[in-house]
Amino acid sequence: MVRKELEQYLEFLEISGIQDIYFSKKASAEKVITAKPSAFVSNTKGQKLEALQNAYKDCQKCELWRGRNKFVYGNGNPDAKLMLIGEGPGAEENATGQVFVGRAGQLLTKMLHAIHLRRDEVYITNIVKCRPPNNRDPLPQERAACMPYLLEQLAIIQPELLLLMGKVAANTILESRDTLTKMRQHTHLFQGIKTYVTYHPSALLRNEHWKRPAWEDLQMLQRDYEALT
Numbered sequence: 561m562v563r564k565e566l567e568q569y570l571e572f573l574e575i576s577g578i579q580d581i582y583f584s585k586k587a588s589a590e591k592v593i594t595a596k597p598s599a600f601v602s603n604t605k606g607q608k609l610e611a612l613q614n615a616y617k618d619c620q621k622c623e624l625w626r627g628r629n630k631f632v633y634g635n636g637n638p639d640a641k642l643m644l645i646g647e648g649p650g651a652e653e654n655a656t657g658q659v660f661v662g663r664a665g666q667l668l669t670k671m672l673h674a675i676h677l678r679r680d681e682v683y684i685t686n687i688v689k690c691r692p693p694n695n696r697d698p699l700p701q702e703r704a705a706c707m708p709y710l711l712e713q714l715a716i717i718q719p720e721l722l723l724l725m726g727k728v729a730a731n732t733i734l735e736s737r738d739t740l741t742k743m744r745q746h747t748h749l750f751q752g753i754k755t756y757v758t759y760h761p762s763a764l765l766r767n768e769h770w771k772r773p774a775w776e777d778l779q780m781l782q783r784d785y786e787a788l789t
């Protein structure tokens with residue numbers, strides 16, 4: 561398993577254009593691995609993401625693979641300035657391999673439209689890429705197992721703003737146990753990226769009263785997004 565993960569990591573580095581790896585041996589740095597010059601070096605962000613999606617689609621790093629019909633890696637603009645992160649795939653996503661395609665997805669599309677954004681302008685993904693059974697929250701060990709994939713997506717896309725949708729996404733990314741209400745009260749920094757927290761669209765379908773505060777979150781995000789462009 562360790563060997564497989566190392567191979568995947570090396571493949572990611574190669575795809576990302578990193579050809580040499582050094583490690584510190586006492587005081588001196590020694591080059592230990594020289595990756596072959598790769599045809600991937602000049603690849604676009606979209607091609608890098610596609611290569612990683614193919615590399616991980618049969619992942620078995622946590623138990624969620626057992627319920628997987630389709631691996632749900634992420635969709636959208638690889639050059640996006642805004643990346644949205646949800647919790648995990650639901651039934652429709654597991655059936656299609658696309659993120660946010662059910663009722664929650666339709667609502668998300670409308671929410672983005674309300675702040676003058678199209679889905680193909682942003683990149684959308686989840687904390688875990690395989691569906692948790694019965695839509696339960698992904699367990700801490702499942703989130704930890706899948707986190708390297710999300711970090712790779714962030715490293716490739718390099719968004720300038722993040723929107724974390726729901727408590728699971730926010731608690732995981734911000735390494736916080738705070739309530740969603742508390743986390744929404746201000747912006748955060750994750751790896752130097754300005755990060756907003758709001759409700760998950762599924763929660764908004766369950767509770768109409770949260771739509772107003774969610775709209776306020778989106779308006780603040782919109783101001784920052786428009787300042788970028």
Ligand code: SF4
Pocket residue numbers: 616619620621622623624625688689690702705706
């Ligand atoms: S949820 Fe992530 S870590 Fe777990 S099996 Fe799926 S891709 Fe692998």
